[in-house]
Amino acid sequence: MNGGHDLGGRHGLGPINPEQNEPVFHGEWEERVFALTVAMGFCGEWNIDAARYARENRNPADYIQASYYQVWLYGLLVLLQERDLLLEGELETGIAQKTRATKFAPKAEEVLSKLALGGSCARETSAAQEFSVGDKITTRNINPKAHTRLPSYTRGKTGTVAAVNGVFVFPDSNAQFLGEDPQYCYSVRFEGSELWGEQAEPNSCVYLDMWEPYLEHA
Amino acid sequence: MAHHHHDEGSALEENPLRVKALESLLVEKGYVDPAALDQLIDIYENKVGPRNGAAVVARAWVDPQFKAKLLSDATNAIKEFGFEGRQGEHMEVKENTPGIHNMVVCTLCSCYPWPVLGLPPVWYKAAPYRSRAVSEPRAVLAEFGVTLSDDTEVRVWDSTAELRYLILPMRPENTDHLSEEELALLVTRDSMIGTGIALEEEPK
Structure with missing residues (x-):
């Protein structure tokens, strides 16, 4: 969902202000x-x-x-x-x-x-792996009202597959109790300039872990 | 999200009573064992924390074979210390070098490697860091006192799946004389999130 939690790239939220000698719990x-x-x-x-x-x-x-x-x-x-x-x-x-x-x-x-x-999210699948390391991908422009782990700031952007993480439970399905629907999950690299245009800082990039249904070949 | 709990309004003041009432109900209904609650708190308040991660980092600094394993199979390398389980099921370690600086964020919630770092600090879970770490990491690092040259690539890891990231900071110069245990004292929590670097000398 495009909710208040989806914070990547939002402006106006102020400085970080780390607390010195912060306790584990406040009260x-x-x-x-x-x-x-x-x-x-x-x-x-x-x-x-x-x-x-x-x-x-x-x-x-x-x-x-x-x-x-x-x-x-x-x-x-x-x-x-x-x-x-x-x-x-x-x-x-x-x-x-x-x-x-x-x-x-x-x-x-x-x-x-x-x-x-703990609770491993690694599963098996008989499906073929669609993407390989080095592939150029574009993220799909999806806007589900339910849970997704594809942040808004990365949608419709082009990046490169950096690693194949494995086959993991698919949150978009699991969150709705529609089954685990295991999918390949990839580490994808996006250049700062692709995500933020001319406002990007120099020589920066973001890596995200993305499930196969979020991706298309670029 | 507010940084300090005491900045909140009246909603917060209701919390302690509300939480107490909730706990009593869930215990009475048999859903939770009160002894489990106390033990959970004790574990994350007193037993699991950044000292775990610091031990892993110090080992990697002195033992090249361990470092190689840590970078290729982090979950099992970290398991050698007995650090495993919830929120550390799928570990990844990224090495900082003169040319590459890695840092970790979870823009969507608060994903954090509990077995090696404990529970995350408030700022890691709050809106300013989560919004800005991906779009202006150098500005964020500067607020933590870390200034990088433009020649150093900044890699931000947004923890969108169940992989949990630990940063392997650079070993400080002139530390050849220090033991593994002494080196671990130089490893700060923030250096393992990537918002800091390891200390230059042992804190007095």
Whole structure:
């Protein structure tokens, strides 16, 4: 979706202002939002792409003004409500009305082993690999209202395939629970001048990881 | 996105209570184990962080064979340290040289290599860095105190898939006398994101 999260190349957002000696969390509520988000993810009720979509699918002004753990909290509430894991009124009253079984309900030790295991997105496909290293490609000008990992600033641009990363779960499909639809994923190099025209800084380029459905031969 | 949480308005002040209520409900419903929450926080607050990545970088500086493996098969090279799992499943390491400077961003969200760097700082997740790193990387680097000549190519890696990038910074000059452990102290978090360079001398 062309949402507030799709920030590459936007202007007017100010200086970076890194915080010196920044703590990992700013206050206890951030700790809890982080842990709840990770722990609920292990219940198997959604996938990482659906979680990203839940965070970005909102009014762009609200997204930009929120702190990052506010974005995570918003996304978590959306996911819980969509799946009836949190019912209307429960958060306001603090009283649980109804519970349903989740796919998994991992205990602490299982959560830790799942964390160490991670979740590989590498899959297999019988499809032929369309592009090779060195190929010139042009990205498709797609504007889906649902989740995509093709940033706006790269659409309709021409670059060069720098590497074949492998075959990965396709987020555009997975986020909508339409299946993993594994696709080849490539590392693609775009010159700064191709992306930003005469405003590009000298001798700069951007590499992005792009799934085959985003690409056409140039 | 705001840089500092205390810049926020009343919405934020509601957060602590709201989060507490949410946690109580999810625990009561049996969806989360409260012990798991405490352990998750402890891991990322106290155990996993940029010291992990610094150990990997220092090893690459002293061991050419390890460096070759790190650049060609980063996930397995990093696994030798026991650093693996969530948000580090598919690692890529890019080497900075006098002619090429690499830096990492996630313009669409906050993708970051957790097992080697821990959780990302606020600025990495906030709108200014995410918007500008791809369109004016040299200006961004200058704000971090890094000035590059135009002869140095700047390569920005926008983490749009599940590959997670770690930058291998250049080893500082005149560090032949330092041990691997001492070298690791020169490796900053920002040097592994690519928004900084390694320290010249051991911090006192």
